[in-house]
Amino acid sequence: xxxxxxxxxxxxxxxxxxxxxxxxxxxxxxxxxxxxxxxxxxxxxxxxxxxxxxxxxxxxxxxxxxxxxxxxxxxxxxxxxxxxxxxxxxxxxxxxxxxxxxxxxxxxxxxxxxxxxxxxxxxxxxxxxxxxxxxxxxxxxxxxxxxxxxxxxxxxxxxxxxxxxxxxxxxxxxxxxxxxxxxxxxxxxxxxxxxxxxxxxxxxxxxxxxxxxxxxxxxxxxxxxxxxxxxxxxxxxxxxx
Numbered sequence: 749x750x751x752x753x754x755x756x757x758x759x760x761x762x763x764x765x766x767x768x769x770x771x772x773x774x775x776x777x778x779x780x781x782x783x784x785x786x787x788x789x790x791x792x793x794x795x796x797x798x799x800x801x802x803x804x805x806x807x808x809x810x811x812x813x814x815x816x817x818x819x820x821x822x823x824x825x826x827x828x829x830x831x832x833x834x835x836x837x838x839x840x841x842x843x844x845x846x847x848x849x850x851x852x853x854x855x856x857x858x859x860x861x862x863x864x865x866x867x868x869x870x871x872x873x874x875x876x877x878x879x880x881x882x883x884x885x886x887x888x889x890x891x892x893x894x895x896x897x898x899x900x901x902x903x904x905x906x907x908x909x910x911x912x913x914x915x916x917x918x919x920x921x922x923x924x925x926x927x928x929x930x931x932x933x934x935x936x937x938x939x940x941x942x943x944x945x946x947x948x949x950x951x952x953x954x955x956x957x958x959x960x961x962x963x964x965x966x967x968x969x970x971x972x973x974x975x976x977x978x979x980x981x982x983x984x985x986x987x988x989x
Contacts, residue, residue: 784825794832801826 759769790798805821
């Protein structure tokens with residue numbers, strides 16, 4: 749298809765005259781050419797990209813003579829076809845083309861994000877380990893603080909116990925007073941017993957005297973009168989009681 753045929757196709761599709769279609773096609777070509785000549789990139793979605801490529805100066809040899817030829821730097825136009833254009837030329841459906849385009853992109857994204865995921869997992873593990881270490885350190889510090897507080901307060905508690913011990917034992921000194929009372933009572937008790945013993949002795953004394961009297965009378969009296977003397981003595985004993 750040449751330019752004239754292209755103009756006819758455009759005129760038939762937009763339902764216009766060939767003159768208007770020719771002007772439209774020429775306007776598009778001129779706009780692309782001017783932009784690429786200025787070094788700009790013209791991208792038509794789905795169709796392709798028109799751009800300028802700069803080539804550095806180089807030396808090459810002529811194939812026929814082998815002579816070295818120096819070529820100066822230059823700029824050439826370049827066209828990179830778009831995905832839809834490639835798919836249409838190769839006979840692929842839009843779905844197949846989209847899958848072919850997206851799969852490499854997904855793979856690239858997965859490769860790009862893999863280090864980030866590993867780094868995030870490593871950071872999470874490090875954070876967990878740091879948290880566990882911090883918790884253990886806090887527990888150790890709390891235990892050490894508790895032990896230190898216990899050791900610090902132990903002397904104070906002992907001193908307080910020693911200070912309060914005499915106060916508690918002071919009332920116990922009154923106990924001997926009770927014992928003294930008991931001793932006094934015990935000492936007084938024999939007095940009663942002594943009185944009782946004296947009374948008993950007093951009561952029994954006449955009996956002994958009576959018995960002595962009986963013996964004396966018995967010795968002095970004749971044998972016949974001993975029985976008569978014994979009877980009044982027996983009666984006198986109860987009277988003494």
